[in-house]
Amino acid sequence: MSKQQPAQFINPETPGYVGFANLPNQVHRKSVKKGFEFTLMVVGESGLGKSTLINSLFLTDLYPERIIPGAAEKIERTVQIEASTVEIEERGVKLRLTVVDTPGYGDAINCRDCFKTIISYIDEQFERYLHDESGLNRRHIIDNRVHCCFYFISPFGHGLKPLDVAFMKAIHNKVNIVPVIAKADTLTLKERERLKKRILDEIEEHSIKIYHLPDAESDEDEDFKEQTRLLKASIPFSVVGSNQLIEAKGKKVRGRLYPWGVVEVENPEHNDFLKLRTMLITHMQDLQEVTQDLHYENFRSERLKRGGRKVENDDMNKDQILLEKEAELRRMQEMIARMQAQMQLQMQGGDGDGGVHGHHV
Amino acid sequence: MSKGLPEARTDAAMSELVPEPRPKPAVPMKPVSINSNLLGYIGIDTIIEQMRKKTMKTGFDFNIMVVGQSGLGKSTLVNTLFKSQVSRKASSWNREEKIPKTVEIKAVGHVIEEGGVKMKLTVIDTPGFGDQINNENCWEPIEKYINEQYEKFLKEEVNIARKKRIPDTRVHCCLYFISPTGHSLRPLDLEFMKHLSKVVNIIPVIAKADTMTLEEKSEFKQRVRKELEVNGIEFYPQKEFDEDLEDKTENDKIRQESMPFAVVGSDKEYQVNGKRVLGRKTPWGIIEVENLNHCEFALLRDFVIRTHLQDLKEVTHNIHYETYRAKRLNDNGGLPPGEGLLGTVLPPVPATPCPTAE
Numbered sequence: 001m002s003k004q005q006p007a008q009f010i011n012p013e014t015p016g017y018v019g020f021a022n023l024p025n026q027v028h029r030k031s032v033k034k035g036f037e038f039t040l041m042v043v044g045e046s047g048l049g050k051s052t053l054i055n056s057l058f059l060t061d062l063y064p065e066r067i068i069p070g071a072a073e074k075i076e077r078t079v080q081i082e083a084s085t086v087e088i089e090e091r092g093v094k095l096r097l098t099v100v101d102t103p104g105y106g107d108a109i110n111c112r113d114c115f116k117t118i119i120s121y122i123d124e125q126f127e128r129y130l131h132d133e134s135g136l137n138r139r140h141i142i143d144n145r146v147h148c149c150f151y152f153i154s155p156f157g158h159g160l161k162p163l164d165v166a167f168m169k170a171i172h173n174k175v176n177i178v179p180v181i182a183k184a185d186t187l188t189l190k191e192r193e194r195l196k197k198r199i200l201d202e203i204e205e206h207s208i209k210i211y212h213l214p215d216a217e218s219d220e221d222e223d224f225k226e227q228t229r230l231l232k233a234s235i236p237f238s239v240v241g242s243n244q245l246i247e248a249k250g251k252k253v254r255g256r257l258y259p260w261g262v263v264e265v266e267n268p269e270h271n272d273f274l275k276l277r278t279m280l281i282t283h284m285q286d287l288q289e290v291t292q293d294l295h296y297e298n299f300r301s302e303r304l305k306r307g308g309r310k311v312e313n314d315d316m317n318k319d320q321i322l323l324e325k326e327a328e329l330r331r332m333q334e335m336i337a338r339m340q341a342q343m344q345l346q347m348q349g350g351d352g353d354g355g356v357h358g359h360h361v
Numbered sequence: 362m363s364k365g366l367p368e369a370r371t372d373a374a375m376s377e378l379v380p381e382p383r384p385k386p387a388v389p390m391k392p393v394s395i396n397s398n399l400l401g402y403i404g405i406d407t408i409i410e411q412m413r414k415k416t417m418k419t420g421f422d423f424n425i426m427v428v429g430q431s432g433l434g435k436s437t438l439v440n441t442l443f444k445s446q447v448s449r450k451a452s453s454w455n456r457e458e459k460i461p462k463t464v465e466i467k468a469v470g471h472v473i474e475e476g477g478v479k480m481k482l483t484v485i486d487t488p489g490f491g492d493q494i495n496n497e498n499c500w501e502p503i504e505k506y507i508n509e510q511y512e513k514f515l516k517e518e519v520n521i522a523r524k525k526r527i528p529d530t531r532v533h534c535c536l537y538f539i540s541p542t543g544h545s546l547r548p549l550d551l552e553f554m555k556h557l558s559k560v561v562n563i564i565p566v567i568a569k570a571d572t573m574t575l576e577e578k579s580e581f582k583q584r585v586r587k588e589l590e591v592n593g594i595e596f597y598p599q600k601e602f603d604e605d606l607e608d609k610t611e612n613d614k615i616r617q618e619s620m621p622f623a624v625v626g627s628d629k630e631y632q633v634n635g636k637r638v639l640g641r642k643t644p645w646g647i648i649e650v651e652n653l654n655h656c657e658f659a660l661l662r663d664f665v666i667r668t669h670l671q672d673l674k675e676v677t678h679n680i681h682y683e684t685y686r687a688k689r690l691n692d693n694g695g696l697p698p699g700e701g702l703l704g705t706v707l708p709p710v711p712a713t714p715c716p717t718a719e
Contacts, residue, residue: 046544047540047541048542068544068545069545070545070584070588071545071548071551072548072551072588074545074548107548109495109496109497109548109552110494110495110497112495156540156541157430157432158431158432162492162494183572185571185572185645186569186571186572188641188643189644256574258574258645259575260645260646260648260649260655261646264645270645
């Protein structure tokens with residue numbers, strides 16, 4: 001045996017071929033078998049077409065029995081969190097999609113508290129994952145963390161509203177924000193460009209961190225690079241959603257029928273729906289990674305720094321203080337009892353001494 | 362113009378010292394009617410021509426207020442209504458144009474002339490309404506402004522040396538812009554209209570109606586009408602002020618079918634079928650503002666300007682103003698303002714609380 005050649009698996013195909021290039025295929029096969037989990041949160045005022053858009057994106061009806069409340073009922077309502085899960089399968093690949101809806105957001109006259117519920121939901125999911133991760137049985141951790149948040153911006157305003165800015169600043173360190181301009185068929189092309197620019201300016205002005213698409217690797221093909229470049233240039237996406245089939249130019253398309261024309265959902269000249277869908281699908285993995293590596297790690301280090309105690313709660317502190325005080329009281333009582341016993345003994349024993357200690361009971 | 366003589370009705374209403382809170386326009390006693398055609402032509406009907414000439418010479422005031430969240434196209438719509446740049450355009454897309462922290466009241470006046478008739482139009486804008494995170498009581502500055510205009514008029518009226526023509530700054534019409542969510546009204550809309558429908562004529566308008574398809578539009582309108590009815594909001598034209606059957610049928614039709622008007626505004630012109638029309642150009646078609654198949658702008662314009670302009674002014678003067686005046690006189694012990702007991706002067710009526718037990 002020659003000393004130069006190290007021991008190798010002998011493969012008849014190519015000399016020097018080990019075979020670990022097969023690893024991505026194995027991973028791929030395993031993950032296809034396991035299926036993907038993705039949690040998408042949608043936030044925005046009511047009436048911006050969120051449900052329609054989600055249904056259009058995933059070609060499904062996530063909200064079959066929906067009752068829309070009137071204004072008088074909305075006065076009393078607080079923000080709620082509703083999660084609906086749907087399993088989508090396409091060419092053997094299973095996706096377990098959870099859509100978290102936030103009805104009631106932005107409806108009230110005073111919206112100061114409307115994002116507390118949402119933030120505590122996001123934190124709860126992180127908390128649960130942290131707990132599971134630190135637990136004993138780690139084989140079947142369910143990942144319910146919010147991977148992406150579509151924030152719907154109203155097309156009627158002149159840019160971001162104070163509520164939009166406040167909300168995005170509150171969650172940009174916890175979740176990937178993808179701003180979306182809803183009901184884009186309200187705007188002419190010029191108005192759309194102006195609004196997009198204005199929103200981007202305001203996002204920069206307030207230092208809001210939205211999700212940034214990663215640049216295409218240098219070894220990707222030109223088409224992919226071009227596609228990524230186009231996607232990046234269109235943020236925030238202005239979309240129109242619809243699941244109705246309309247007859248236009250001889251074929252059936254999904255769209256909205258107006259007296260002055262048909263808006264086609266899947267026409268890139270009409271709106272950015274296709275771009276949004278492409279972005280979501282091709283970057284699903286990246287969104288999950290950023291959630292894990294950035295937002296979750298942030299949360300985890302914050303939590304562990306706080307000493308692993310439960311979330312600071314005034315009542316909890318009070319209880320603790322009470323317990324401590326009670327313990328102290330008991331100790332003092334014991335001490336007094338001991339002192340009394342001692343004095344008794346001394347009294348009995350010290351009768352003969354005649355007041356050495358000079359204590360009278 | 363099928364509306365009656367304003368002068369006669371005003372006198373009748375003001376003859377009572379302390380009228381009831383919401384006086385109906387007093388109906389004068391029916392005089393004995395003589396049909397002049399039988400006896401020969403007298404010429405009484407020429408009074409209409411005399412009045413017309415007078416109005417043309419003096420011109421008239423009209424004050425319209427627009428209320429709604431920013432970006433709903435209020436300024437554009439007013440410009441479209443009066444076919445001139447009469448409104449302070451907030452959509453100048455300047456970095457400096459920030460949403461104000463409180464509701465501001467900005468009044469801009471213009472003189473428009475048409476067919477020899479001069480109109481002094483004042484557009485009152487309310488930037489900042491409904492735009493904050495906390496919008497509680499954001500209608501109070503608006504109510505205060507409206508009451509202040511009534512107070513101004515009242516002061517002029519009770520003056521010893523009165524002006525021949527008291528300048529009228531009272532708000533005759535308030536266009537309230539509803540956001541076209543397609544679902545229902547928002548809590549803020551309800552609260553605003555509940556408070557203000559008792560002091561001013563409110564005309565609810567669905568803004569940017571090109572967001573909705575025809576079915577969505579009619580569903581939304583029905584829903585809004587129902588919500589307004591259920592919550593007891595009386596928008597203009599109010600049912601209780603219909604004077605005769607003719608008014609009632611006309612107004613009923615408007616109330617139950619057309620209102621709230623779903624409008625689109627634009628100040629840009631495009632060529633459609635050989636004509637220049639006002640509209641919005643999109644990749645999928647041109648939305649024509651004055652085409653009744655596209656939106657109801659023409660209905661709103663005809664309603665506010667061509668048929669009910671005078672009535673808006675009359676209801677403001679005879680109903681809303683009189684209500685305010687009665688309250689003030691009652692508070693002041695039956696004396697006109699400025700002459701309180703022991704010479705004290707009472708301040709104007711503050712914003713009224715939401716009427717729950719009236």
